[in-house]
Amino acid sequence: MIAGRLTIEDRLAIEDLYAAYVAALDERRYDDWLALFTEDCSYRLVSRENYERGLELSLLAFESKGMLQDRIFGIRETLFHEPYYQRHLIANFVFTPDDGAIAVQANYVVIRTKPAQPSEVYNTGRSRDRIVPTPDGFRFAERVCVFDSELILNSLIYPI
Amino acid sequence: MIAGRLTIEDRLAIEDLYAAYVAALDERRYDDWLALFTEDCSYRLVSRENYERGLELSLLAFESKGMLQDRIFGIRETLFHEPYYQRHLIANFVFTPDDGAIAVQANYVVIRTKPAQPSEVYNTGRSRDRIVPTPDGFRFAERVCVFDSELILNSLIYPI
Amino acid sequence: MIAGRLTIEDRLAIEDLYAAYVAALDERRYDDWLALFTEDCSYRLVSRENYERGLELSLLAFESKGMLQDRIFGIRETLFHEPYYQRHLIANFVFTPDDGAIAVQANYVVIRTKPAQPSEVYNTGRSRDRIVPTPDGFRFAERVCVFDSELILNSLIYPI
Numbered sequence A, B, C: 001m002i003a004g005r006l007t008i009e010d011r012l013a014i015e016d017l018y019a020a021y022v023a024a025l026d027e028r029r030y031d032d033w034l035a036l037f038t039e040d041c042s043y044r045l046v047s048r049e050n051y052e053r054g055l056e057l058s059l060l061a062f063e064s065k066g067m068l069q070d071r072i073f074g075i076r077e078t079l080f081h082e083p084y085y086q087r088h089l090i091a092n093f094v095f096t097p098d099d100g101a102i103a104v105q106a107n108y109v110v111i112r113t114k115p116a117q118p119s120e121v122y123n124t125g126r127s128r129d130r131i132v133p134t135p136d137g138f139r140f141a142e143r144v145c146v147f148d149s150e151l152i153l154n155s156l157i158y159p160i
Helices: A008-026 A030-034 A048-052 A065-078 B008-026 B030-034 B048-052 B065-078 C008-026 C030-034 C048-052 C065-078
Strands: A037-047 A060-062 A085-098 A101-113 A120-134 A137-147 B037-047 B060-062 B085-098 B101-113 B120-134 B137-147 C037-047 C060-062 C085-098 C101-113 C120-134 C137-147
Touching: A008 A030, A008 A085, A008 A101, A008 A137, A008 B008, A008 C008, A008 C085, A008 C101, A030 A065, A037 A048, A037 A065, A048 A137, A060 A065, A085 A120, A085 B008, A085 B085, A085 C085, A085 C101, A085 C120, A101 A137, A101 B008, A101 B085, A101 C120, A120 B085, A120 B101, B008 B030, B008 B085, B008 B101, B008 B137, B008 C008, B030 B065, B037 B048, B037 B065, B048 B137, B060 B065, B085 B120, B085 C008, B085 C085, B101 B137, B101 C008, B101 C085, B120 C085, B120 C101, C008 C030, C008 C085, C008 C101, C008 C137, C030 C065, C037 C048, C037 C065, C048 C137, C060 C065, C085 C120, C101 C137
Parallel strands: A037 A137, B037 B137, C037 C137
Antiparallel strands: A037 A060, A085 A101, A101 A120, A120 A137, B037 B060, B085 B101, B101 B120, B120 B137, C037 C060, C085 C101, C101 C120, C120 C137
16 A cells, blocks of 8 residues: 555455455365454444444454354354355455555355255345455455345354 | 556456446445436346347336436335345456447346345346546446346336 | 566456456357367366365366367257356456466356246356466466356256
């Protein structure tokens, strides 16, 4: 970043960050996924209805990398769940430099595939993230996924 | 644009235009959405079947920004409709500079979410647009969305 | 490419290659699609389950451009099939320069539309391709589409 302006290289590096995020998550390489967050990161998954009303109630809310690690531990070791595959597509990025960080909004869809069942739209919405430069490259300082559905995703196990 | 050649900056600015389009439309910020069109713009939504046969019959056809404004007025004030959320993903842009404008083709999918129902594929196809540089940046002079389905989308309210 | 490093121009040219791939395939311009492969290309479509177990069993496997041409001939002339439209979205590219070539991974979804039926998620997964520079621009030397579903896609006719 040069004087608060996003260079082309920055922009492509942020697109790379999202591509790495998606690849790690969908391939269940959770350690690689965790490495894309800052230590004091936050992660929230919230319905559009609650988000637009300013309600804090989230389906998932993690306030540090340690809490994200706990979730991953849960997925690997303790959470009883029927496995399913996730497939993300994230597109149409809006970049807004903001005081040394970059606010990044994008639309996403997650396709879920359960064993022996057809693939289906599982979750869709937009993400509103705060990306920061670090010595290791751009990282997620804050990630908020706002999904369109009002249905409670009881079966949601993996992060979006 | 330099001598009819699209620079990297132009190309990314056009991707930004689409991202702004998608964000405004899906968040129902219709004034922001309208601002992305030229005054004498045209907008059409047409089935692939009709489009490939050269038929003019469109599901939606607006021949100026004023007509787009009328539609927005209708959505806000007069059209009786069951509300639903739209979520666009637009990807795989083909850029073709064309006499001062840029022809841009892309694939899109729109996921619809009705209240208390799961998200579903609503409309998919390709867009074939003409983008022009203006003092305010790139704008849509022409937008044509060609959708794959033969089904009449009776319930279609919002632009694609 | 400069000393094994991907320039911005290279990267955008590779995104253009994918956009041309998608446009040609979804519009059934198969000759244009074939032109995007090298002569000694390979193309495979394989389930995630088999791929992760290292099994060679593929749903489609073509070991040269000639074999791809045979498939296209089959689609046009001999394969009895109910037609359907395909619509690809490919996003979130991971570029890895590799000894003169570029390994490119991406996520994809294909939406299928049958006559008089609603559009639906047909196939989703990731592609793992090897792209090479040629005098005519970047081309596919190897394309592997790894789809998430375990269901056998009996009705699969067109390449992904």
